[in-house]
Amino acid sequence: MPRLKFYLLGLSACAVLLVALRLWPHAPLREAAPLSRVVLAEGGELLRLTLAGDGQYRLWLPLEQVAPAMIDSILLKEDREFYQHPGVSPSALVRAAMATYSGGVRQGGSTLSMQLARRLYGLNSRQIPGKLQQIALALWLEARHSKHDILEAYLNLAPMGGNIEGVEAASRIYFGKSARQLSLSEALALAVIPQQPSRRGRFGPALQQARLQLMASWQSEHPNDPRNDGLLQLPLEARTRQQLAFRAPHLSEYLLANRKELALHSTLNLPLQSLLEQLLSQFVAERSSQGVHNAVALLVDSRDQSVKALVGSADYFSPSIRGQVNGVQGRRSPGSTLKPFLYGLALDQGVIHPMSIIKDAATAFGNFQPENFDGKFAGPLTAQEALVRSRNVPAVWLASQISQPSLHGFLQRAGIQRLRVEEFYGLGLALGGGELTPAELARLYLLLAGDGRLRNVRYTSDEPATVGAPLLSPQAAFMVRDMLRHNPRPDGLPPDRRGRNWPVAWKTGTSWGYHDAWSAGLVGPYVLVVWVGNFEGQPNPAFIGLKTAAPLFFRIADALPLALPKVQASVDQPPSGLSRVEVCAASGDLPNRWCPQTRKTWYIPGVSPIRVSTLHRPVMIDRKTGKAACPPYDPASTEQQIFEFWPSDLQRLFAAAGLPRRTPPDSLSDCQTALASNQQDAPRITSPLTQVTYSLRLSQPEESIALTANAASDARVLYWFAGQTLLGQSTPQSALNWRPGSSGKYQLKVSDDQGRSNSRALQVEFLP
Incomplete structure (x- = not known):
């Protein structure tokens, strides 16, 4: 009994020692050698494989991700009893010694653990002292590390030809794929390379013969494997290091x-x-x-x-x-590629809508006199045309109108690097006075492609797709996209x-x-x-x-x-929050009754500038003189004609461009008082009433306020506004039903299609 107890105590002590050795902090085997770096495409294709710090191609792939065929092949070739021995196989050592020292073919008796020890500690195991040291260190590795970690380390550190180590690096170089994707035939080929020191990496006849021998062993060990019926015996083609992928080098x-x-x-x-x-x-x-x-x-x-x-x-x-x-x-000067963002800011700040008319004429902004690329001026253009045609003068005018943020402030918020102070650029920043990179410009257009919020450009799959601060409203971003599509x-x-x-x-x-x-x-x-x-x-x-x-x-x-x-x-x-309205094509404003042509535009209610056009106006003309007639009008000798009242500088531009406009009669000033719009004929609001608070119930969403007005006999259309927000249009004979968005005070305004207007204050409260 005492002897048995002694043995039990000894075994317990050994077990405790082994557990202590295993649990004692130690560096993982992954850190045993420097590793290469690899860049992959989204589909896993190799773009670049670098040399490790010691000049080797070496990648680390977790054991769980290595193709099972590769694991089975390496164990079949190198160590069939890997999971049964403690790091050393006595029978294999005896068998190798007898073959080597009896004059027969030299054999190796090293287990995977012994081979890993030789690799990690740089041992010369050809001599007995080195072999004994290899055995001791293999036992030490087994005591300190699990079988899983030892097998993983061997697969990632085994010599695979020249300066290639490990199955992942070898698979990438020889077969252009990860060791996750190795076929059985490819796995058998890689498994024989470590024991072919003079032919490592050379898929010639000798290596092919070694693969076929291992294949025969495989088929003997796995007779029912369906892969045995494949084309395993065909010669295997492999690439060389000179064919190593070198793709997308700049990325x-x-x-x-x-x-x-x-x-x-x-x-x-x-x-x-x-x-x-x-x-x-x-x-x-x-x-x-x-x-x-x-x-x-x-x-x-x-x-x-x-x-x-x-x-x-x-x-x-x-x-x-x-x-x-x-x-x-x-970093390069971006030229006019920044103009879409300038227009987006102007849309958001209520300076323009897409069909607003902007003047392209010789203009001085202080001592800055911008010119267009073609050296000419186009006169009045819609904002959309000015952007599409990349006119410089309208862009500089817009830059002078926007603030909080200005274009410079917008670029700062967008993270554009190396910008100088705003005063350095002045208004010239709108024409590309700064510098940015194509990557930064792509980030700006990425903002434009979405809802106006700043977004990062992702280069790797693990980078999150972040969404940052809003720099443009979703409405402005959409309108700019729509303008650029023209x-x-x-x-x-x-x-x-x-x-x-x-x-x-x-x-x-x-x-x-x-x-x-x-x-x-x-x-x-x-x-x-x-x-x-x-x-x-x-x-x-x-x-x-x-x-x-x-x-x-x-x-x-x-x-x-x-x-x-x-x-x-x-x-x-x-x-949402974007509306579409019909405007006069020539002025960009709501059409009065004399506007000959209209078009539709997007606008942001309450933000975009919307008013009734006054460009087209009627003038009574004396048929005999061709001059403006003054009241009272004689129907027999006068007639009404419609003229466009352009500023004189634009009239000159039209003439210079060969597109002269018909000018109003010079004698019009003699009758100006009589011809001016008479505010006594302005629309008179009949509903809502004055000094009345209108109550609407939240539980009755169909309740609304009827907007009606009396108008002069020559009025055909009435436009209704709440502040700067266009509510809609009606006729003098009909009502526009309106339900406010919230309680509060509103300033209602009605304008007829001749430019006459009237307004009224209104108090609204919502009840349950």
């Missing part, structure tokens, strides 16, 4: 420089990346005679904010264009030339001095930014946005629907 280098993770899973779509690289290369080759040698393109999916393609130069390997420079991160293609083809519902809302830009040509916009669900120029900043008259960048932009835009046949662009629905 790969950007991620490697700015992220610390070993495995970088980018959002890049490899087919789209190849498509953009090919299109840029072809475009530059075609335009080389014009001095076009370099271009940049960035494609972002607005649905999840992910970068799908990034081409930082036309040729990464060309030293003549400094091709290794990443142009997507280079920008005609540079080749004159219809927008739907490909027959797909992929609307394009786009804008060009040309920097001062012809240094940079830009085109940026929305193509279906994607944001696309294109830049053409050279990294040295040398000017070239060919660097014009419309003539150089736009053709490349549309070459890509036309190819995207064909490359992505399963992607359907959704219809851009207007957000």
Whole structure:
């Protein structure tokens, strides 16, 4: 009994010691060697594999993610009793010693644990002292680490030919796939490489023969495996290190420089990346005679904010264009590509609506006298036309009208880096006076593609798609998109030339001095930014946005629907809080009865400027003299004619453009008092009543207030406003039913289609 107790105590002590060794803090085997870094595309394709710090290609893949065929093959080849022995197999050592020292074929008796010990501690196990040391260290590893961790470490550190270690690095290099995806045939091939030191990585006859021998063992061990009936005996083709993937170099280098993770899973779509690289290369080759040698393109999916393609130069390997420079991160003058955001701010601040008329005429803003690109002035334009035609004078005028934020403040809030103080740029910032990168410009257009909120550009799958502060309202963002969709293609083809519902809302830009040509916009669900120029900043008259960048932009835009046949662009629905109204085409205001042509426009109720047009007015003309007639009018000798009352400076612009407008008679001033609108004929509000508080019940949503007014006999339409908000229109014979949004005081205003108006204060309260 005492002896048994002694043995039990000894076994207990050993067990406690083993548990203590296992639990005692120690570095994981993953930290035993430096690792390579890998950049992957969204589909898992290899973009870049770097060397580890010791010059090896080495990646770490958790055991659970290694293909089961790979694990089974390595155990079959190297250590069939791995899970039964404590780190050393005495029978294997005896068998190897007898074969080696009896003059037979040299054999190895090392277990996986022993091989890992030799690898970790740099042992020379060919001599007996080294072998004994290897045995001791293998037992030490087994005591300190689990079988799971030892097998995982071996699979990731085993020599796989040259400077390649581990099954993940080997699988990526030889087969272009992760070790997760290895087939049985490929797994058997990798399993024999560690024991072929002179032929590691060379898939020649000897290695193929070793694979076939291991395959025979596999079929003997797994006779019912359905994979045995496959084409396992066919020679296996493998790539070399010289064929190692080197794709999307600018994106790969950007991620490697700015992220610390070993495995970088980018959002890049490899087919789209190849498509953009090919299109840029072809475009530059075609335009080389014009001095076009370099271009940049960035494609972002607005649905999840992910970068799908990034081409930082036309040729990464060309030293003549400094091709290794990443142009997507280079700062350049954006030209007119910022104008959409200027117009968005003006829409939000109530300066314009899309059909507002803006004057494009020679104008001085202090000592700043902007000119248009063509050196001409177009006269009155709608805001939409001014944006689409990229007129500079209207843009500078808008910049002078907006505040809180100004365009500079907007760019600051958007996170644009390296902006100087606002006074440095002045109003010239509206014309591209600052500098930003294509990546920053894509971020701005990503904002425009959504609801006006700032969004980050995602380069990796683990980056969250964050939504930041609102910089434009959803209504303004939609209106700007709608305006830009009216920008005609540079080749004159219809927008739907490909027959797909992929609307394009786009804008060009040309920097001062012809240094940079830009085109940026929305193509279906994607944001696309294109830049053409050279990294040295040398000017070239060919660097014009419309003539150089736009053709490349549309070459890509036309190819995207064909490359992505399963992607359907959704219809851009207007957000709530946006209304549509008919305005006079010539003035952009609500049409009076003499407006000859109308068009519809979007507007934000309570924000967008809405008033009744006074551009078209009637004048009684004496048939004999052709001059204005004064009352009383003789029907036999006078007639009513409609004139457009344009300011004199715009009249001169029309004349200079060869489009003279019919001017009102010079003698009109003699009858001005009689011809002026008579406020005694202004509409008279009959409902709501004065000095009455109108009570509406929340429980009765159909209750409303009837808006009615008496009007002069020449009035045909009445427009009703609450403050600056257009409520709707009615006729003098009908009522407009209105239900306010909340209790409070309102200032009601009614205007007829001749510009006459009247107003009345109103108190409203809501009851349960």
